[in-house]
């Protein structure tokens with residue numbers, strides 16, 4: 348049995364992944380106001396508190412923003428689960444950290460390592476020998492070729508292509524459709540083909 352944290356559209360997707368793999372979701376925590384009482388027939392439980400928690404269940408933070416996911420994880424002392432869509436293809440040699448979710452059509456090939464609380468979104472592919480650190484989001488349709496490394500908290504936009512062996516730093520944002528052919532430094536925003544830095548960030552996000 349699972350709990351989710353985050354009653355967003357992203358939460359709905361994770362809810363349906365769990366249901367399609369035969370797992371139940373007991374309820375969804377969310378700190379927001381004016382939420383409905385249920386989403387896809389699962390109750391919204393409001394703000395997380397110990398009295399609503401059940402130690403035999405597992406939690407997934409169902410929030411797309413990498414920094415918010417990290418902030419929430421650091422506040423909680425609970426068991427985190429993994430959600431893998433039955434129509435993803437994951438090599439048996441892949442290692443996947445707790446809290447990570449893999450959406451429909453995602454493909455992860457041999458010896459790739461995916462950290463904790465990552466998102467591998469719909470139809471994204473990660474080829475062999477990649478290293479994906481914690482809190483990374485690989486958006487729909489992105490193609491991460493062999494031997495790529497991606498640092499903590501980085502967001503790879505929809506449809507991005509990263510050529511083999513590239514090293515992308517931490518808390519980077521790669522804009523939708525970019526083609527990344529060179530290493531990318533930490534805390535930058537990169538767009539275009541070939542990818543070019545358009546912003547230097549001061550902090551995570």
Ligand SMILES: CC(=O)SCCNC(=O)CCNC(=O)[C@H](O)C(C)(C)COP(=O)(O)OP(=O)(O)OC[C@H]1O[C@@H](n2cnc3c(N)ncnc32)[C@H](O)[C@@H]1OP(=O)(O)O
Pocket residue numbers: 468486487503504505520521522523524525536537538539545546
């Ligand atoms: C299931 C899901 O929905 S998962 C979610 C997937 N989400 C995504 O893929 C979104 C990825 N985000 C983007 O592509 C955004 O446009 C970002 C993050 C790259 C840029 O956002 P911002 O920092 O707000 O930059 P801003 O919108 O001000 O654009 C800055 C410049 O970059 C250009 N630009 C922005 N995005 C892109 C892009 N993807 N490709 C090429 N150029 C771009 C803008 O046209 C602008 O150019 P200008 O200065 O010449 O006018």
